[in-house]
Amino acid sequence: MALMSSSTARPAPTVGFDLDMTLIDSRPGIRAAYQALSAETGVPIDADLAVTRLGPPLELELAHWFPEDRIAEMGDRYREMYPTFAITPTPAMPGAREAIAAVQELGGRAVVVTAKHTPNARLHLTHLGMEPDVLVGQLWAEGKAEALLRHRATVYVGDHTGDVRGARAAGALSVAVPTGPCDEDELRAAGADVILPDLTAFPAWLRAYAAGEPAVEAAGLA
Structure with a gap:
């Protein structure tokens, strides 16, 4: 009431x-997800830097690390990997x-x-x-x-x-x-x-x- x-x-x-x-x-989980994406793709991603600017949509962050024509693909892959790496570490x-x-x-x-x-x-x-x-x-x-x-x-x-x-x-x-x-x-x-x-x-x-x-x-x- x-x-x-x-x-x-x-x-x-x-x-x-x-x-x-x-x-x-979400910093620990997102850091782990970016590290996993980096390991899978071979593309260096500074996960420690990425988690200092959380808030905007994922694609804006991925634009720092991938060419424009790969952002949609990498966004989909990141979201697929996310449950495995990001949920448990996040308090x-x-x-x-x-x-x-x-x-x-x-x-x-x-x-x-x-x-x-x-x-x-x-x-x-x-x-x-x-x-x-x-x-x-x-x-x-x-x-x-x-x-x-x-x-x-x-x-x-x-x-x-x-x-x-x-x-x-x-x-x-x-x-x-x-x-x-x-x-x-x-x-x-x-x-x-x-x-x-x-x-x-x-x-x-x-x-x-x-x-x-x-x-x-x-x-x-x-």
């Missing part, structure tokens, strides 16, 4: 979450399960919207015991607005400036966590409404937001 303790309480929220470096620390980010649960405990819906290939995103969530209400994959930056609008998300949580752009394109409140490649200054400059240190701070922020407490959006409890 929605919170009813305040005359300014909001309806139960639908909250969107990014996946990589927001809900999961949840601190506070991730609790963040999803906080939304659902308020009677809201948790919607994961990610640029990742949907079947592989689902494998991560299942492996880590995360149970969002909706998963939408293969959307990036402003493209994420499509899913956020469809599911009427009023908040979107992410770690990348692309996530901030997606939230703003959907008219949703942008809640940012500097747990990925973008630091607090970059996220703020991109237009994030709220910056939290990580997801462990999210449940308290969400309760205050849902209760309609003043200045929560501006302050971000940060």
